[in-house]
Amino acid sequence: xxxxxxxxxxxxxxxxxxxGYRANAGGPDSDAVETLALPVAAGPSPAARxxxxxxxxxxxxxxxLFGLRTRDVSAWFGDHKVLERVSLTMPAxxxxxxxxxxxxxxxxxxxxxxxxxxxxxxxCLAGAVLLDGEDVYAPxxxxxxxxxxxxxxFQRPNPFPGMSIYDNVASGLKLAGIKVRKDQRDHLVESSLxxxxxxxxxxxxxxxxxxxxxxxxxxxxxxxxxxxxxxxxLLMDEPCSALDPTSTRRVEExxxxxxxxxxxxxxxxxxxxxxxxxxxxxxxxxxHDTPGRIVEAGDTAQLFGNPxxxxxxxxxxxxxx
Amino acid sequence: xxxxxxxxxxxPEEHASMTTTTETAPAAPxxxxxxxxxxxxxxxxGGVDAGTVRTNLGAAAGSLAxxxxxxxxxxxxxxxxxxxxxxxxLFLALSWAISRLQWDVRTVRERLVQSLxxxxxxxxxxLILDQxxxxxxxxAHAASHSNFFTQDMRHTATLSPITxxxxxxxxxxxxxxxxxxTLFAVPLGIAAAVFMSEIGGRLARPVRTVxxxxxxxxxxxxxxxxxxxxxxxxxxxxxGFAASLALTVMMMPIVTRAAEVVIxxxxxxxxxxxxxxxxxxxxxxxxVVLPTARPGLVTAVVLGMARGVGETSPVLxxxxxxxxxxxxxxxxxxxxxxxxIWNYVRYPSTDMVARAFAAALTLMVxxxxxxxxxxxxxxxxxxxxxxxQRRLVARDLxxxxxxxxxxxx
Numbered sequence: 001x002x003x004x005x006x007x008x009x010x011x012x013x014x015x016x017x018x019x020g021y022r023a024n025a026g027g028p029d030s031d032a033v034e035t036l037a038l039p040v041a042a043g044p045s046p047a048a049r050x051x052x053x054x055x056x057x058x059x060x061x062x063x064x065l066f067g068l069r070t071r072d073v074s075a076w077f078g079d080h081k082v083l084e085r086v087s088l089t090m091p092a093x094x095x096x097x098x099x100x101x102x103x104x105x106x107x108x109x110x111x112x113x114x115x116x117x118x119x120x121x122x123x124c125l126a127g128a129v130l131l132d133g134e135d136v137y138a139p140x141x142x143x144x145x146x147x148x149x150x151x152x153x154f155q156r157p158n159p160f161p162g163m164s165i166y167d168n169v170a171s172g173l174k175l176a177g178i179k180v181r182k183d184q185r186d187h188l189v190e191s192s193l194x195x196x197x198x199x200x201x202x203x204x205x206x207x208x209x210x211x212x213x214x215x216x217x218x219x220x221x222x223x224x225x226x227x228x229x230x231x232x233x234l235l236m237d238e239p240c241s242a243l244d245p246t247s248t249r250r251v252e253e254x255x256x257x258x259x260x261x262x263x264x265x266x267x268x269x270x271x272x273x274x275x276x277x278x279x280x281x282x283x284x285x286x287x288h289d290t291p292g293r294i295v296e297a298g299d300t301a302q303l304f305g306n307p308x309x310x311x312x313x314x315x316x317x318x319x320x321x
Numbered sequence: 322x323x324x325x326x327x328x329x330x331x332x333p334e335e336h337a338s339m340t341t342t343t344e345t346a347p348a349a350p351x352x353x354x355x356x357x358x359x360x361x362x363x364x365x366x367g368g369v370d371a372g373t374v375r376t377n378l379g380a381a382a383g384s385l386a387x388x389x390x391x392x393x394x395x396x397x398x399x400x401x402x403x404x405x406x407x408x409x410x411l412f413l414a415l416s417w418a419i420s421r422l423q424w425d426v427r428t429v430r431e432r433l434v435q436s437l438x439x440x441x442x443x444x445x446x447x448l449i450l451d452q453x454x455x456x457x458x459x460x461a462h463a464a465s466h467s468n469f470f471t472q473d474m475r476h477t478a479t480l481s482p483i484t485x486x487x488x489x490x491x492x493x494x495x496x497x498x499x500x501x502x503t504l505f506a507v508p509l510g511i512a513a514a515v516f517m518s519e520i521g522g523r524l525a526r527p528v529r530t531v532x533x534x535x536x537x538x539x540x541x542x543x544x545x546x547x548x549x550x551x552x553x554x555x556x557x558x559x560x561g562f563a564a565s566l567a568l569t570v571m572m573m574p575i576v577t578r579a580a581e582v583v584i585x586x587x588x589x590x591x592x593x594x595x596x597x598x599x600x601x602x603x604x605x606x607x608x609v610v611l612p613t614a615r616p617g618l619v620t621a622v623v624l625g626m627a628r629g630v631g632e633t634s635p636v637l638x639x640x641x642x643x644x645x646x647x648x649x650x651x652x653x654x655x656x657x658x659x660x661x662i663w664n665y666v667r668y669p670s671t672d673m674v675a676r677a678f679a680a681a682l683t684l685m686v687x688x689x690x691x692x693x694x695x696x697x698x699x700x701x702x703x704x705x706x707x708x709x710q711r712r713l714v715a716r717d718l719x720x721x722x723x724x725x726x727x728x729x730x
Contacts, residue, residue, distance in 0.1 A: 116597060148599030158590040162612040174608055175600030222594070229598055 066132040066232040067092035068113060068150070068263055073127035074291070075108050075117060081291040082108050085127070088282050088297055090233075095255060095264040097274035097300065100284030101315070105292025106267045109284070110235050113265065114150035115143040131233065148176050150233040151226035156242050157218035159210035159225070166206040168221055169193060172229035188228055195261075196224035197254045216247020223254060234258065236266040240273065252277050271316055275304055283312045372423065373432070380416035387411055409440060453685065460678030469679055474644035483672045488680045490646040491661035494561055495687070497650045498640070498657050499630050501565035502572055506629070507622050509569075510576030511611075514621075517577075518584045519606055529581075535574035543570040544635035552639065559641035561650030564657065567635030576625035583617025584610060623695040627688050633659035658684045 068090040075083040083105045090096040098106045111117045113129055115136060128135045136146045159168045169189045173180055180188065189206070193199040198220040202213070210221050219239055226234055236255075240248040255264060255277045268274050274281055281300040286292035296303060296312045307313040314320050388408040392398055398407075413436060420429040462483060463469050469487040477486030513532065517525045547567040551557050587610050595605040611618065641654030642664060649655075656664075658680050666677035 114597065116593065119593070119596065144596075144599045144601050147597050152593075152597035154590060154593065154597075156590060158588070158594045160591060160594070160609055160613065162615065171595075171608065172598035172600075175595050175598045175604050177601075177604065225594075225598065 064232075065092035065260075066149075066263060068233050068265065069130040070109075070113070071128045071130065073109065073112055073125060073129065075105070075112055075125040076123070077120065078122040082286070083112075083125075084291040084293045086284075086292075086294055088294060090263055090265050091280060092263050093260045094279040095259050095266060095277050097278035097281045098265065098267045098284060099269070099271065099274050099281060099315070100286075100292070101320075102269070103292075104284040104286040106284050107237055109292075110152075110237055110265060110267050113233070113235055114152055115146045116152065118143065144176065148172075148229050149231055150235060151229065151231035152235045152237065153219070153222050153226055153239050155238045157215055157222050159213070159218050159221050161209065161211040163210060164207045165193075165202050165210050165213070165221060168210040169224050169228050172225055176229055178229070189224075192224040192228040193221075195227050195254075195258060196220045197250060197257065198224055214247070216243050216250055219243060219247065219251055220254060223251070227258075231262060233263045233265065236264065238267050238269060241269060248273070271304075271318070275300060283307075283309075283315060285311060285315075376416060376419050376423070376432075377436075380412050380419050384408055384411035384415045387415075413437070456678055456681045456685065460675060460680075460682040463672070463675040463679035464682055469676065470683075473646040475646075477644070479668060479670050479673065481672070483675065486676065488658065488661055488676065488683060490643070491656050491658045491680060492683060492687075493646065493648055494640070494650075494655040495630060495657040495659075495684070497648070498561050498565045498568060498636070498655070499626060501562065501650060502568035502629050503622070503626055505565070505569040506572035506576055506625055510573045510621070510625065511580050511618065513573075513577045514580035514584055515606055515610075518581050519602070519610065532574045532577045535570075536578060538571070538574070540571055540632050541634040541638070543567050544638035546570060547635065548638045558652065559639060559654055560652060561640055561647070561655035561657075564636045564640035564655070565650065567639045568629040568632060571632055571635060572625040572629040575628050576621050579621030579624050580614075580618055583614045583621060586617065587613045619695045619698065623691055626691055630688060630691070631659055631684060633663050636660050637663065658687075 070086060070088050072085045072087055073083060074081065074085055086105075086109055088096075098110065100106050108117060111119075112125055113136075117123050117125060125137075129137060131146075131149060135141075136150070160171055163171060166189055169192050170185055172178075173185065173188070190199060193202065198217060201217060202221075210218065213221060219242075223234075223239075240251050243251065252273065255266070258264060259277075259279075266274075266277065278300045280298065281303045282297035283295045283303065284292050285295045296307060296309045303312065304316050307316060385408060388404060388411055392404055392407050413433065416436060417429060417433055420432055424432075466484055468484055470492070471489055472485070472487035473490035474486045474488075513528065517529055517532075544567050547563055547570065551563050551566055552559060557563060591609050591613060592605055595609045600608070636657050636659060640657060640660065642660060643654040643656050647653050647655045662677045662680045662684070664677075665673045665680070668674060668677075
């Protein structure tokens with residue numbers, strides 16, 4: 001693990017959040033709070049909630065939604081700077097899509113959000129990532145605790161090959177060291193699989209290996225696995241790029257179902273997908289010698305329908321990238 | 322080389338029978354459905370064609386005859402080994418010549434290389450079979466008497482008949498020493514492998530270098546090391562335990578290296594998935610990396626055990642020799658199978674030598690049992706089901722068909 005150079009460098013002053021972005025800094029969205037029969041839902045109250053949770057939420061408790069905000073995030077691999085002062089707000093309970101051509105730093109940015117960036121040797125960063133107003137890079141904060149609250153789904157489905165479907169979903173509990181009773185765990189596995197839209201397909205073969213599922217099912221299994229530890233935010237790194245159109249549709253339906261129950265950030269190369277699943281959107285761009293930065297961010301409909309920046313207009317209309 | 326010709330000799334018949342079955346298949350009464358008039362005749366892909374078979378057969382027969390004439394009648398040599406080599410070389414030359422009459426140089430070169438590679442493979446198999454067969458042949462006399470597996474050598478003198486004495490004490494000693502050494506070497510080896518592949522850092526490199534150097538450590542040095550440290554310096558007795566320490570020195574680097582290789586093969590995406598779920602590093606190693614690498618780790622352990630069980634020189638210096646049963650590895654001398662073999666094969670009496678060969682056979686059987694057990698216990702690839710799991714799955718599926726799921730939940 002490499003060490004991060006201080007979290008807040010004095011040289012970087014906070015700048016106004018985003019560019020052309022509405023000032024929704026993480027409050028619960030009005031249309032998002034209704035679907036809160038969370039199987040895996042929130043804790044006692046936001047104020048009483050400890051920064052480092054060790055308890056799972058009670059099922060059927062009202063959900064507490066948390067937004068994610070970054071302030072002046074820059075990132076380096078060795079001496080190579082890949083992100084330049086990215087400030088973005090990902091509103092609570094909404095789906096935020098990150099779009100942009102390959103190599104513009106979207107995935108790096110996504111991995112910074114749940115501290116997966118530091119898994120790469122020689123990686124370092126500056127700036128702050130605020131979950132519910134608290135910096136996830138604050139000194140003394142354990143990466144494992146951050147990652148439990150901010151789950152991640154990867155580009156290629158990666159279920160644990162040695163585990164059954166059931167064990168795959170329950171693996172997060174074991175890995176994060178959460179102790180639950182057997183019936184609770186059964187309930188959690190079922191509700192996570194239901195949320196990921198996989199329950200009806202696998203309910204009769206929970207004990208078969210997860211690797212025997214089709215690619216799309218595996219990806220939904222990975223989503224269920226992430227949901228089982230009841231994260232506040234779910235990051236998805238091109239979750240459909242290895243899937244066929246039917247599986248893609250199923251995953252998109254799952255995302256639509258999850259919307260309003262937790263905050264989702266999705267990286268995608270598919271412009272139509274970004275339009276279909278997201279409510280807000282950020283367009284990243286990097287040129288040959290400049291690191292990636294946000295060109296434009298805002299409401300998805302606005303960004304696609306009436307972009308402010310001509311480069312955004314070119315990109316969303318498929319004229320480059 | 323006989324087996325090569327045998328193999329080839331079978332193929333034309335196979336070939337012929339296969340062709341006939343394909344041709345007669347539509348006429349056969351077996352398919353109850355109406356015969357499909359549009360049934361296409363399938364083209365056989367790959368395999369050997371008749372030309373190759375004829376060429377190889379011809380070359381084999383011709384070279385056999387020529388070898389017999391030259392080697393047995395004309396040249397001043399004899400002996401089976403030289404005969405086979407001479408035959409093989411002549412076979413290569415003849416098959417080159419015959420092939421060259423039919424095909425261009427590129428094809429012929431291809432076929433010649435095929436013959437060479439197949440010959441090498443067969444040679445290896447033949448050597449191993451010969452080795453096992455020779456030991457079994459020499460040892461059968463002693464191993465066929467049940468007292469060999471139920472007695473020790475306490476009352477057996479040099480000229481005692483084969484119906485007295487046995488290797489039970491050596492089998493017990495071998496298993497105890499191997500068990501202890503495995504107990505020490507496997508946790509150490511796997512922990513070292515985890516350190517090198519998962520934690521790494523600056524120290525991983527020297528550790529890897531040392532481990533690699535240790536795999537090439539002469540086994541007598543391992544014995545000397547334990548003799549010097551454990552027995553001479555610390556003043557302990559020669560015992561089975563001391564021998565197991567020496568075996569640990571031999572086994573650990575092998576387990577470490579093999580384990581590191583298989584741990585490195587675990588996809589990084591699985592580690593990422595585990596970390597993204599909030600797993601700590603040691604949780605990830607324990608719950609994801611090691612279970613995924615389990616079949617490979619079992620192989621690593623078996624490799625180490627197979628190495629350890631046959632080592633003679635570390636045991637020679639550290640365990641001491643006794644002709645009596647000693648089940649306690651911590652006190653008194655304890656003999657093991659390699660040492661037993663080493664000791665009795667030097668006797669002038671044929672019965673003693675037969676006992677040594679029977680012990681060698683026993684040793685090979687133990688190694689075989691180890692391999693088979695390891696395959697059965699941990700050899701499944703991750704995600705592959707055991708027979709019992711497969712049965713459960715089949716039952717679940719059958720139930721889901723008989724009671725169709727009530728749909729949405």
